Amino acid sequence: MGTNIKQTHRFILYITTLIMVIFPLVESILQELSLQINKQLFFFLSKLVIIYVLFLFLKKKKITLSSIRLKKVHIKYILLGILMGIIVHMLSVIFGRIQYYLLTGEWLSAEKIVSTxxxxxxxxxxxxxxxIGFSVAISEEILFRGILLKEYQRMNIKPAIILSALIFSIYHMTVGNLVFAFVMGISFALVTIYTESIIPAIFFHFLVNEILRILMHFPEKVTETYFKVMVSPITTITGLILFLSILTFLFIKVIKNNHFQSEKVKFFDRYIILLFLMYVIFLTIK
Incomplete structure (x- = not known):
């Protein structure tokens, strides 16, 4: 595996350590000192720190923003990202309801979703x-689709998509999110490669993360009516068909328009093995 990829893996490990160890430690120290902490502000500032570290990494490696696909893109591609975010939101509602059912044995109603x-x-x-939503989306898209996917794509596009999605899912560190994050990682990668920009994926990512909390600011009756539509089986089936159709279209377009190189991507090196071990330890102690 190339030196650049090893360095990228190492950098992801550092970022993960920052998120899993250093930021929680700083937060707990501030609480021990009886300092009032606004958790939303602290989370936002931590993401700004990560974005700053990302740009330091890019500067050190002399990587331009355009080379990581952080560049202007046609409005139709931004609309594609927004559309994908809305469709995935339709599916995330049923995903959340299934998780709740497996844990409690009962289905979440629209009223229960709104109250929760x-x-x-x-x-x-x-x-x-x-x-917060855009700071998360920007930092993660630069890291995973801008830097990591770009490095893998130099060798072979199919493993590049799968491996970048796998590491993205491990990075999210919870069992409930693991499969969902993996599918999202593939979706973000396909959108990025197809549009040749991470901007649509940033909007896509933002909506996947934040659309539920945005809905909180609608009047409660409107929100409740909205979720009654979302929990409908017809909505779920429609969302699934749309999602799979767009994903298949993007996959075919990406495969046709990108040339393969002969060198294969190794699936793990020591940094990613260490990241995976950290994930297992995290689940064990939680």
Whole structure:
């Protein structure tokens, strides 16, 4: 495996350590010192730190923004990213309901979803959702689709998509999110390669993460009516068909328009093995 990929893996490991160890430690120290912490602000600032570290990495490696696909793109591709985000939101509702059913033995109703959403999103302003959502989407898309996917794609596109999605899913560190994040990683990769920009994936990523909390700011009756539509089997089936259709279209286009090189991508080196071990340890102690 090339030196650049090893360095990228090492960098992902550093970022993961920053998120899993250093930031929680700083937060706990501040709490021990009896300092009042706004968790949303702390999370936003931590993402800004990560973005700053990412740009330091790019500067050190003399990597331009255009080479990691952080560049202007036609509005139709941004709309594609927004469309994908909305469709995935339709599917995420049923995904969340299935998880809840497996844990409790009962299905989440629209009323229950709304009450849970309101409870979990107390004191979160609309503007903080926008700032936090885009800071997360920007930092992760630069890291995984801008840097990592680009390095893998130099060798072979199919393993590049799969491996970048696999590492993306491991990075998210929870069993419930593992499969979902893997599928999302593939989706983000296909959108990025097809549009030749990470901008559509940033909008896609933002909506997947934040659309539920954005809905919290609608009147409760409107939100409840909306979720009654979302929990409908027809909505779920429609969303699944649309998602698979667009994903298949993107996959065919990407495969046809990208040439393969003969060198194969090795699936793990010591840095990714270490990252995976950290994931297992995290699940064990949680």
């Amino acid at each position: 959403l309101m409870e979990s999103s107390k004191n979160i302003s609309f503007y903080s959702i926008i700032m």
